[in-house]
Every structure is written in structure tokens, then in C-alpha cells.
Amino acid sequence: MWRALHIGAVVIGFFAFWQLAVAVAHPPEYLLPGPVAIFREMASAPLWYLGHAMLTVGSTLLGFGAALVVGCLAAIGIVYSRLLENTLYTLLIALNSVPKVALAPLFIIWMGTGLSSKVAISFLIALFAIVVDTVLGLRSVDPDAIDLFRSMRGGTLQTLLWLRMPNALPHLFSGMKIAISLALVGAIAGEFVASQAGLGYVILSAQGAFQTTRVFAAIVLLGILGTLLFFIVDLAERLVCPWHVSQRARHRGAEPSP
Amino acid sequence: MSEGAAFLDIAGLDKVYSSRDGAIVALKNVSLSIGAAEFVSLLGPSGCGKSTLLRCIATLEQPNGGAIRLHGRAVRDPPDDMGMVFQRDVLLDWLTVIRNILLPARIRGLPLVEWRPKAMQLLELIGLDGFANRFPWELSGGMRQRVAICRALLLNPALLLMDEPFGALDAMTRDELNLELQRLWLDDAKTVLFVTHSISEAVFLSDRVVVMSRSPGRVVETLAIDLPRPRPLAIRETPEFSRYVARIRQIFEGFGMLRGSHVRA
Numbered sequence: 001m002w003r004a005l006h007i008g009a010v011v012i013g014f015f016a017f018w019q020l021a022v023a024v025a026h027p028p029e030y031l032l033p034g035p036v037a038i039f040r041e042m043a044s045a046p047l048w049y050l051g052h053a054m055l056t057v058g059s060t061l062l063g064f065g066a067a068l069v070v071g072c073l074a075a076i077g078i079v080y081s082r083l084l085e086n087t088l089y090t091l092l093i094a095l096n097s098v099p100k101v102a103l104a105p106l107f108i109i110w111m112g113t114g115l116s117s118k119v120a121i122s123f124l125i126a127l128f129a130i131v132v133d134t135v136l137g138l139r140s141v142d143p144d145a146i147d148l149f150r151s152m153r154g155g156t157l158q159t160l161l162w163l164r165m166p167n168a169l170p171h172l173f174s175g176m177k178i179a180i181s182l183a184l185v186g187a188i189a190g191e192f193v194a195s196q197a198g199l200g201y202v203i204l205s206a207q208g209a210f211q212t213t214r215v216f217a218a219i220v221l222l223g224i225l226g227t228l229l230f231f232i233v234d235l236a237e238r239l240v241c242p243w244h245v246s247q248r249a250r251h252r253g254a255e256p257s258p
Numbered sequence: 259m260s261e262g263a264a265f266l267d268i269a270g271l272d273k274v275y276s277s278r279d280g281a282i283v284a285l286k287n288v289s290l291s292i293g294a295a296e297f298v299s300l301l302g303p304s305g306c307g308k309s310t311l312l313r314c315i316a317t318l319e320q321p322n323g324g325a326i327r328l329h330g331r332a333v334r335d336p337p338d339d340m341g342m343v344f345q346r347d348v349l350l351d352w353l354t355v356i357r358n359i360l361l362p363a364r365i366r367g368l369p370l371v372e373w374r375p376k377a378m379q380l381l382e383l384i385g386l387d388g389f390a391n392r393f394p395w396e397l398s399g400g401m402r403q404r405v406a407i408c409r410a411l412l413l414n415p416a417l418l419l420m421d422e423p424f425g426a427l428d429a430m431t432r433d434e435l436n437l438e439l440q441r442l443w444l445d446d447a448k449t450v451l452f453v454t455h456s457i458s459e460a461v462f463l464s465d466r467v468v469v470m471s472r473s474p475g476r477v478v479e480t481l482a483i484d485l486p487r488p489r490p491l492a493i494r495e496t497p498e499f500s501r502y503v504a505r506i507r508q509i510f511e512g513f514g515m516l517r518g519s520h521v522r523a
Contacts, residue, residue: 144348151316151342151419153335154365162364166352243352243393 033213038220041213049202053221056187056199059115060229063122064183068176070123071130075168076160078131079138092131100125101189113194122186126179130172137171138164170244173237180229188222199225264291265449266315266417271324273310273475283474284310285321290468290477294416295447299460299467301506303515307475308453312419315451316342328417337417341410345422347402349394349409355381356390359408366413373412380408383445384438400431404438411442420452424459433491436462444488458494461485461502469506471513479509 015035022034029037042049074092077084104121111117141164149159191200199218206214237244273285285307292298300308313319315326317336326333341362349358356377357364363373381387384404394402403423410418424432440463443450454460460467467481483502485493493499 142348144344144346145350147313147318148342148344148348149365150318151336151340152362152365153338158365162361163350166350169352241352243395245395 030210030212033216037213038216041217042221049217049221052197052199052202052218053225055115055197056184056191056222057225057229059118059122059187059190059198060180060183060225062115062119063124063186064126064176064180066119066123067126067130067179067183071127071175071179072134072172074127075131075134075138078135079164080156080160089131089135092128096128100186104186104189104193107190108194113196118187118190118195118198121190122183125186125189126183129175129178129182131175133171133175133178134168137168140171141167169241170237173233173241176233176237177230180233181226184222184226184229265294265296265329266290266292266451267325267327267330268292268311268315269325269327271311271314271326272322273307273314273319274322285314286474286476288324288475288477290480292449292451294449297443297450297452297463297465299452299454299464300470301454301457301460301467302470302475303455303472303510305475306470306472308455308470309421310475311470312421312451312453316340316419339413339416341413341415341418343403343406343410343418343420343423345425347394347399347406349402349405351394354391354393355386355397355405358394358405359412361409362412368413376414377408377412380411381405383442384408398431400427400435403427403435407439407442414446416448418448418450420450422453422455425454432459437491439463440488457503457506458499461499461506462489462491462494467502467506469509471510471515478513481506 019034019036022032033041074084074088078089079085100121103124104117107117107120111120145163145167146159149163154162187198188200188203191198192204195201199222202218203215206212206218268288268290271285271288272283275282275284288307288311290298290311300311302308310319314321315328315333317333328337349355350361353361356374359377359380360370360373363370378387378390381390384407386401386404386408389397389401394405397405403426407423410420424435427435436459452460452463461483464483467483468477469479469481470476471478481502485498485502
């Protein structure tokens, strides 16, 4: 709660300082508009901005969702199959050094300028973070717990379901927090390369016309969206794994007697 | 003890680990017969193979030679009616206390609703009723180990393997849990194999103490503890109790141990 207020105060302070600086220095508006001008621009066509924003969020969420599903399945495969570890995992790590944004034009060629190419780029850029963290989580199981499951005659499936997967959840969420931000980057990159809609398109087309206020409006919207998406993942983590060390302080109840 | 078909029969067990510095003989020709509902402690310094022996019985490790028979049948997979308690409680952080206790039922695909009353009853027996819906991190070390014992007892196993279960607890909690374990055992006598390196803990709890020595790990002597039950903590100050402790200490000293003291009394 205090943390949220703290962040809010800093952000508001930042905008206030910016407005003040613009009011004092009077830079030309095509170089640096003030926050008031930016918010006025947004308010002038709220539905238009909302439509573009929803499209970008749509590509982001579809790409992120696909990365989540495929990433988790791939991670399970990699952990249980030496062959997949030696092929798929090695390939993923090798390909990760290629900046995924550089692949965006390829996807436009393959899939056209519509939604699917943005989703694909978003998926690809988010996938790595999910796979790597989930593999780590599935692997970093207490050996004593493995022994416990063996002593209880737990098979591979039970060990996966009741030990490895819950154990991997906190790791998966830290991967998801990175992946959701990256997915947004992927969607924007796709829109930059070729598109008729989305916040990336708004930025690019406004830049061509020197409508700097509009560029800023789209950037502010992207900032808000990115923050919102991150906090949704964060909230999901608190709901899904309240047991985890990083969450304990938040809802520690009465101290037990020894 | 070894006449007839014992509940658990260990014959000529060998276990060798290979390491960079050559082979380490963890167990050398270990033979042991344990009767039904008997409380037996495996006592010895670190590295005497007492935990290895327990892990071989649980089939968590494969022996290199010899045989382990339970109910007269060779043990190959983890026995069906076995519960195990480890030195660390290994509670699952994401499950509440009651769900941790129900884990063996869940793993076997048994209906949890049917086992819940039994789990609650165990919690009550061990003095943790009211903690059913807490998470493990809300509990102290002693409470956590109690929950681990409940989990091992849920399916009412005939054999309970305990690998230094109280080794990580402070002395007072340890005394308390010794009493609780005795009470549970008197209520519902199971065969218990209890690994410890504390002489007094072994004497206090056991019907028989199996004294082990290291390099190679082997059984040196088996000592029947003939003390009336239930044993109060104060029994440790009686001359009879002290005689057993002294006798065991002599055995260790005879093997050149306990002069620099590896074993706690």
C-alpha cells in the first residue's frame, strides 16, 4: 500500500516537474510537448486511442499466452527428455542471442501485415524467458523431497504434478513478469515494421507528420499498459503462490508459539 | 529374535560407494532381524552406514549384495506399508498442514475425503489440532517435524523408518518429541527403525539398540533395553539407564571412538 503511494507520488512529481520545465523553457511543441498538452491530445480522441491500444494489448496477450502454454510444455519436455534437452533447449539458447526484433520483417513477409505476424513476434520474444525459468524451477527440487515421493511410491506423473510443477510456480512467475514486458516490445516491433493499426502504428505515422504530441500520447499509453500488464501478473502470483518466501511478509498472520 | 520368520530380515547386506579416492564400503555384511512392533534404533557415528541401511530398506538405494526381506518377501520397490521420516521435515511449502499429511493418500489416488478424519485425528494426537489450515512456514521446527511424522503415519504403515528425525531440533524440543513418539508407539505399536547418533535417545526409545561402527559400516553389537514403559524423561537419571548408556559408550571406546568424541551421550 505504502509502496503504491510512493510510486504514485514519484510519477506525479515527475510529470509536475516536466510541466514546470516546459512552462519555463517553452521548447517548441514538435520537440517536447508538456504533459498537459499530451493528456489533452489523448482526451481529444479517447476512443481512437483506445482502439489502437486494445489492438496492441491483444497481440501482446495472444503472444504471451501462446508463449506461456508452449513454454511450459517445452520446459516439461526438456526436463524429462535428454533428447529434447540436447536439441530444443540447446537451439533455444543458441537462438536467444539473435535479437528477436530483427526477425520482425521476416514474420511480416511470412504472415502478412495483420495481427498474426505481431502475435508471432510477441510469442517468440516472450518464449525464452518462460522456458528458461520454468526449466530451472522444475529442476531445482529438493533431493530429499524426491526421496520422500519415492518412499511414498509416487511415480513420474505424481512427482511432476504434486512436486515439480508447484515447485516451479514461483520461477514460472518470475519468467512471466519478464515475458509480459517483452511480449509488449514484440507487438510494438511488429507494428513498427508494417501495420495499419496499433500504438506502434500511431507512433510511426505521427512521427512521419511531426505530430510529436501524438507520439508522446502513445508512449504514455504504452507505459500505462506495460505497468498494468506487469501488475496483473504480479497479482496472479500473489493469488496462486501465497506460500512463497517472497510473498510471506505480505500476509503473515499471528506468530505461532514454538 | 532371529528364530522363525522375522518381520524384517536383513542378511549379509553390502553397500559400496565408488568415489574419486576409490571405493568406500558403507555397509559390510550387515545382518539384522527385526520383529513385528519392535522399536529398534540404529546407533553409531556419522559414516557408519546407519542411514544407508535405512535407505536400502526403503529401496532409495540399491545394495551391492545381500538380501532384505519384509514379511518374508524380498524388497525391491518401496514397501507398500512403509512410512518414512527424514532428518529434514520436507513439508511441501505450497500445501497446508492437513494437505501435507494427506499427501501419501493423494499420491496413491485414494479418496482424500475418507482420509481426512484420520489426518485430523493424527494432528490431534500429536497436539497440533488447530493448525490444520496453516502453512508449514508458520510452524516452528518441532511442529514441522510432528507434521512430517503424521504424514508418515497416515496410511497406518506397519513399518516406520526414521532417519535422524530429531537431529536438527534443539534439546528440549527433542525431549518432547521423544516422549510423543513413545506415546504414539505405545498407542499403536508399529515396527520402528530409528537412526540416531545420540546414545541416550536410542536407549530411551528402543526395545533394542543396534550399535554400528564405521570403515567399514557394520553392526558391532545388539543390545536389548529392558526398561519398563512408558518411560518418563526422568528415567534417564536412573542407574539402570546409565548402565545401558555406559555399556554402549564402552563399545564405542573399544573401537577407538569417543576418545575424541564423535558420539553424543
